[in-house]
Amino acid sequence: MIRKHAFKIPQVVVPMVFIVIVYFLYTLHMKGILLDQVKMQEYIKSYGVFAPMALFVIYILFTMFPIVPSTVATIVSILVFGPFLGFIYNYIATVVGSIINFTISKKFGKKIVVKIVGEKKYEDYVLKYGDNPKYTYIFSFLIFIPFAPDDILCYFTGLTSMTYKKFILIIVSFKWFTPLLYSLSAFGYFTFLN
Secondary structure (H helix, E strand, O other): OOOOOOOOOOOOOOHHHHHHOOOOHHHHHHHOOOHHHHHHHHHHOOOOHHHHHHHHHHHHHHOOOOOOOOOOHHHHHHHHHHHHHHHHHHHHHHHHHHHHHHHHHHHHHHHHHHHHHHHHHHHHHHHHHHHHHHHHHHHHHHHHHOOOOHHHHHHHHHHHOOHHHHHHHHHHOOOOOHHHHHHHHHHHHHHHHH
16 A cells, blocks of 8 residues: 655755755744744735735645644634635645645655654554555545644655545545634634634
8 A cells, every 4th residue: 555666856856945945944933933823923914915825835834844733824814814714725725735745755755754754653654554445534534623633644645545636535525624613713712802
């Protein structure tokens, strides 16, 4: 079920892209933006009409590098854009980020996934799901429920024999619930505070 061989790319490209992304995240971290909702809100608003794109990029980075919870970006998007547009932006970014994670592991294989998620986490996923014939159903369920580690699941799923078509169908069909739940919860919380 797990693919061992993958498409090879020039050895310079992945480290360069990785360095640029890490530098961007480091810069946001040093400015105190990553974990501070108010600072992130101000940062995103500073882009004016391009604010949705700024949020989109940050959200996708949170999805690709599962070290910072994307819940921060979810809450900020609701504060900046309101519950409806916040949900729409969150859902689209989550779907795109999930497809990117799946594509990265499909194209570059186990080595990159292990570098991103760590050897132990990778081994845990192989033990739990590696040869499970019902993995498609398990994956669909885990993508639907909140608090599941979907970013890592998408990386892992890219190493399986699941096709792009099936993956995208599952993500589009089941990924809406968590952003909606987070959006409604955050909106309710902030409405209650006011």
